[in-house]
Amino acid sequence: MRETKPVSGWAWVLIAFVVGYALVLLIIPFGTLLYGALGEGIAPVIDTFANPFVQHALLVTFVLSGIATLINAVFGLITAWVLVRHRFRGRQFFDALVDIPFVFATPIAGYATIILFGRGGWFSPTIIPIVFAYPAIALVKIFVSLPFVTREVQPVLSTLSSEGEEAAYTLGASRWTTFRRILFPQIWTALQYGIVLTFARMVGEFGAVSVVGGSLEGYTETATTFIFRAIKDRDNAGGYSVSLLLCIIAVVILVIMTALRDRVRSKEA
Amino acid sequence: MSIELEHVHKSYGSQPVVRDVNLHIESGELFVLLGASGSGKSTLLRLIAGLLLPDSGRVVLNKRDVTLLPPQVRGTGFVFQNYSLFGHMTIEKNIDFGLSIRRVSRNIRKQRTKELLDLIGLPGYESRLPAQLSGGQQQRVALARALAYEPNVLLLDEPFGALDVKIRVQLRQSLREIQQRLGVTTILVTHDQEEAFDIADRIGVIEQGQLVEVGTPSDLYQRPQHHFTATFLGTTANLLAAQRNDQSVHLGDVNLPIPPHTEHLTGSAVHLMCRPEEVKLFASRSAADGQVIGSGKVESVNFTGAMLRTVINLQAPVQTPLQALISPANARGLGLAVGQELWIGLGEYHLLPVSENS
DSSP: OOOOOOOSHHHHHHHHHHHHHHIIIIIHHHHHHHHHHHTTOSHHHHHHHHOHHHHHHHHHHHHHHHHHHHHHHHHHHHHHHHHHHOOOTTHHHHHHHTTHHHHSOHHHHHHHHHHHHSTTSTTOOSSSOOTTSHHHHHHHHHHHTHHHHHHHHHHHHHHSOHHHHHHHHHTTOOHHHHIIIIIHHHHHHHHHHHHHHHHHHHHHOOHHHHHHHOOOTTTTOOHHHHHHHHHHTTOHHHHHHHHHHHHHHHHHHHHHHHHHHHHHHHHHO | OOEEEEEEEEEETTEEEEEEEEEEEOTTOEEEEEOOTTSSHHHHHHHHHTSSOOSEEEEEETTEEOTTOOGGGTOEEEEOTTOOOOTTSOHHHHHTHHHHHTTOOHHHHHHHHHHHHHHTTOTTOTTOOGGGSOHHHHHHHHHHHHHTTOOSEEEEESTTTTSOHHHHHHHHHHHHHHHHHHTOEEEEEESOHHHHHHHOSEEEEEETTEEEEEEOHHHHHHSOSSHHHHHHSSSOOEEEEEEEOSSEEEETTEEEEOOSSOGGGTTSEEEEEEOGGGEEEESSTTTOOSEEEEEEEEEEEEEOSSSEEEEEEEOSSSOEEEEEEEOHHHHHHHTOOTTOEEEEEESSOEEEESSOOO
């Protein structure tokens, strides 16, 4: 695209508006967090992260998000494959269905999980508890971020012609070798992008997690539900500190995503 | 490394795309499958490579029945129209892919890649990526990749279809050279008859899934057995209703000598086929040579570059327009012009059965 120097006054007004809008919506809240967390010095921040409940909440958040991300990466990849490579009755309907987590209010997903897996539900467990325990948290995390990997991989996969694979077959490569050496390297960047998005979405999930987990301190409490409790309890230092940590992680993820996107683009060029 | 097809049949749904094809290709031969798009020629090639399985019939490569074997074990090298190089791999990795699958040692692979790059005229290109190469160069690499593990047969599906005319001519010459040097049995699929004539040992004409006729380029052009071949090859063929008996061909009340290889048509109604370049025009009956069949009036003269495409209406013995290709020198000698009355002689001609209607 050609870059033009803004000349008219209106262009400056437009730029000022966009930058101002972004400042108000993005930068100022971040600054507020920074100020809130560090306003009374570093000590309350250290105290917050020394709190075993906070540590546990962070651990629960990242471990469960990590496991759920792995699961979504595998199934998202398979879903993308099926949607691109197979023609079956109801494929378009199923394709549309994949986006449901995007449009559902997440507490509804949590509520549905309780109805299904809670006491007296259709899938009420007999051995280990699901609802108000780790499995339910992982389940809803899987649900809310289900589309990301599929939606990132799907378009890349559909641009790859089957001739590349056929060439590999005639050269003697098995289906698995062809996937590993021909297909996978070509979708890897898109897959990474989808994985990072998925993880970010899971770490930040609040509604469904709070419904199915019950936010039991030291057990099912996650980073986001801890922040919510800290606000209620007027534990400003705690709320601000954990929020700030999540923000920093988000920024790191953003940087990774930008780098990945550049790689995808340079490959396309 | 011969290729044999026996009664090969393939349908997509209820639509037959390859119908009862029988074909024997000799070891070391360069065979061209020539047909319009949608004639089933690419499908036939894919059936040989194992990328498709036939509904019935047998595919035999080098006396081994491979009909039901997957492509991985057939030992064919396949070149696609759109190169289909592995975009994320260097040229070297692309070329030695087949060897690395076969766990050939790194040294031998390097050596072989270097040889092949020399062979295709791209020495030193090992570390480039496919996207850094032109279309013609990419197709050379695709050829090297297909040849790297020394396949039994080489299959090329419209390999020059995506290239400029000049590159296309260069590349098919070097393909012919490489093919002859290696002696690899090759089938090339194309819709371009100039390409087919240029490089083929033999051509198979395919139409609506059927292998209509197989022969050397000159046989198919000059002595086709089928109407389809006669009209499909070359720009056009003049066809005149005639009768053949023991001694001569009767074209109305004109008797012509019997052309060779037409004994089987004795005593039947035939079509006399004559290519436009074999139709000769003369200012007067006494000046005419060849087999003079009558006179006619010039209807049109079109400039086509090296030759003038002329249509002349033959008045007797049969009334029909004839196409003739006239050299500029010849045209100047005649003072060729529309409306002119000229005598018509035939050079080489051939006979086709009438009953054959495809």
